[in-house]
Amino acid sequence: MTYRAPVSDFQFIFQHVVGFDAVLESGTFPDLDAETAYAILEEAGKLTTDAIAPLDRGGDLNPAVLKDGVVVTSPGFAQAMEQVAEGGWIGMLASEENGGMGLPLSVATAVNEMMSGACLSLSLQPLMTQGQIEALEHHASDEMKALYIPKLISGEWCGTMNLTESGAGSDVGALRTKAERNEDGTYAITGQKIFITWGDNDFCENVCHLVLARLPDGVPGTKGISLFMVPKFLPTADGGVGDANALKVVSLEHKLGIHGSPTCVMDYDGATGWLVGEEHQGMKCMFTMMNNARLGVGVQGVGIAEAATQKALAYAEDRVQGRSPIGREGAGIIDHADVRRMVATMKADTFVARSIALACGVALDLGRSNPDQLARGNFLIPVAKAFSTDIGHEVAQTGVQVHGGMGYIEETGAAQYARDARITSIYEGTNGIQAMDFVGRKLMDDGDAAFALLDEIESFAEQARATLPNRAKAVWSAAETLREGVEAMIALPMNDRFAGAVPYLRAFARVLGGYYHLKAAMAEGGDGPRSRLAAFYINRMLPEYAALLTQARLGAADIYAISPEDLAF
Known part of the structure; x- marks a missing residue:
């Protein structure tokens, strides 16, 4: 296809x-x-x-x-x-x-x-x-x-x-x-x-x-x-x-x-x-052009993720191997739980990355006349660039895995996505540099932009409790814990922030993903394909934020305790 x-x-x-x-x-x-x-x-x-x-x-x-x-x-x-x-x-x-x-x-x-x-x-x-x-x-x-x-x-x-x-x-x-x-x-x-x-x-x-x-x-x-x-x-x-x-x-x-x-x-x-x-x-x-360029690179990752997901889903539906564990006659490997999990993960993360990028674009558009929205757009730029390109790479790699041995064969085209996606995490400042910007310049406002976004997430989650109580509670709790993570990051010396920058950025993206999936589910009234994908994300992927925040708060001491000589054994 x-x-x-x-x-x-x-x-x-x-x-x-x-x-x-x-x-x-x-x-x-x-x-x-x-x-x-x-x-x-x-x-x-x-x-x-x-x-x-x-x-x-x-x-x-x-x-x-x-x-x-x-x-x-x-x-x-x-x-x-x-x-x-x-x-x-x-x-x-x-x-x-x-x-x-x-x-x-x-x-x-x-x-x-x-x-x-x-x-x-x-x-x-x-x-x-x-x-x-x-x-x-x-x-x-x-x-x-x-x-x-x-x-x-x-x-x-x-x-x-x-x-x-x-x-x-x-x-x-x-x-x-x-x-x-x-x-x-x-x-x-x-x-x-x-x-x-x-x-x-x-x-x-x-x-x-x-x-x-x-x-x-x-x-x-x-x-x-x-x-x-x-x-x-x-x-x-x-x-x-x-x-x-x-x-x-x-x-x-x-x-x-x-x-x-x-x-x-x-x-x-x-x-x-x-x-x-x-x-x-x-x-x-x-x-002047760096914000737009970084957002442009971010959606390169989203584009690759979308293409790799489409190809993986088509292959998983067509490829018949063994019996369907849920009794569908002649069904493809998509019926195997692990394959279904992989493709659902690809789909869920592609949606998150796309939503972050578009939310960033909307904020920058509004920022032409609204300083608060401009601050939000600038705040989201490193997340849109780094998370989206990381996801492009990860989704493309998962796409190869869904294809199994055929994914490693160039003729299927699955490997091309994995090869093409790799550069996007390096373009326009490596993703490590983006994460350092996120914990450095983007927190120079003492967390105002971050807290404003978290206020919005918690407010929406409160509204969603009547329709989707369990999912809304999970998103609200994640946002509140992330608020504590922002406060903890601000209190750290800069190099300690840098040591935890990558997991911190990923944790923020995970919580944003919960928010956007919850909004999608609510738009369906809590029942439909987007709602079921939202449940998958909130149940299985959102909880990663807690472990990521634990890493983010550790500082740099244990990193520098390992000498270059230690790494050469």
């Missing part, structure tokens, strides 16, 4: 779980109503199901290659990207005054998840361009906006981000790429960047690179970094493409997965660049 976009699930979550109506009623998007929003999701579902999903396997088997200095992309990718561009999907978030759709982030997040689930390798290409458009809208000069943004939205040109260098990794401040001022107001950029997603292709007439580099008077560390636009071809006066710039693709990385996405090593040899924003303010420019 191939991927089918879960449009109905998005609509249900928007209507009953994350409060999307508040976005429509906020006045921020006056030309958007529910009917239009859901029609957009339907159209995105058709595109991803019919045009993009069929390319996923081919992209894995026939990856992008570097030939004579030019990247040759996987078969069908160019045609699919033409459809993506013609539909206006690249400019979903761009302002209408710049030719974009001006959609809410929550809607764009749903669309990006569908694209990721259909073909993660291909989806990364428009995602990079979306991020570049956002950075330009906030920081570029009017002349640069007028030149680049329409071309990027149309798909004629595309964008990349060039941050990482060999030896620097997540420590962007250690970069060595240098920028020198030219007499004509441009800059000469020299250096090498690695891990550049979609650093080149054979279907856009120009590839526009946002490059972080340091001017001669830039101070060490992140405060001395500037951001530059460095296109593959120099723009002409009339907005066309002129001479080739002094840059090239050195090689393509040989990766575990996402083979259809060309990940490039880029070399700049005095390439002509234009300053974006102010000198030495490059990180400020990049952080």
Whole structure:
């Protein structure tokens, strides 16, 4: 089977779980109503199901290659990207005054998840361009906006981000790429960047690179970094493409997965660049787009989880092995308790990750005019990124297990999801870094954002007691215990917080999952497929939060008690 976009699930979550109506009623998007929003999701579902999903396997088997200095992309990718561009999907978030759709982030997040689930390798290409458009809208000069943004939205040109260098990794401040001022107001950029997603292709007439580099008077560390636009071809006066710039693709990385996405090593040899924003303010420019980029990566994990779950369920229903222990004649292995447990776990966690991501998008949409909602959206970003990508990886691995020995055979396609998902936990700051942000910056308000969310969960659980007393009680108790966990985390020294950051973030996500599953069950009146899945989650998966909080509170002493020499025995 191939991927089918879960449009109905998005609509249900928007209507009953994350409060999307508040976005429509906020006045921020006056030309958007529910009917239009859901029609957009339907159209995105058709595109991803019919045009993009069929390319996923081919992209894995026939990856992008570097030939004579030019990247040759996987078969069908160019045609699919033409459809993506013609539909206006690249400019979903761009302002209408710049030719974009001006959609809410929550809607764009749903669309990006569908694209990721259909073909993660291909989806990364428009995602990079979306991020570049956002950075330009906030920081570029009017002349640069007028030149680049329409071309990027149309798909004629595309964008990349060039941050990482060999030896620097997540420590962007250690970069060595240098920028020198030219007499004509441009800059000469020299250096090498690695891990550049979609650093080149054979279907856009120009590839526009946002490059972080340091001017001669830039101070060490992140405060001395500037951001530059460095296109593959120099723009002409009339907005066309002129001479080739002094840059090239050195090689393509040989990766575990996402083979259809060309990940490039880029070399700049005095390439002509234009300053974006102010000198030495490059990180400020990049952080403008960081929230959206991290949310975008989070739904990559959700998309993979959805696709892996669909494939596992189809296989488990079709594969007959032994007799059904519950007496269904000719039933597949889905009737075996452990297989049913695995697929239910995949489904339940995919729902949680999707709900967290969409709740984050809704909060950031509302945050345009509501500071409290902006604080909530920022608070949820590391959870949406880290939990969702961890779940993408875990669900894909479980999908292989459901297939048994056939899951280890590449022909089934189950292993591709496991390989493709792995990078998402590393993209845009590793999940450990996300967890450290969650216990560090995100608790600098003394827990106000966390406590406000927990107040909401407990209030809803109280209302749900009359209909679903046992499930409501479990969710309320989990939220109250988590409240104590937040207080305990705030009291710890920072490095002790860091030692427990990963289990703490997972505990928070587990409790959010109980809340969202409870809301889904209540929307059904406590009886229906979502209610039964909610009971499964609340009974079997939610209780993990207690053990996770125990780990989170332990501090760092026992970790550092183990020396590197101890680990070498």
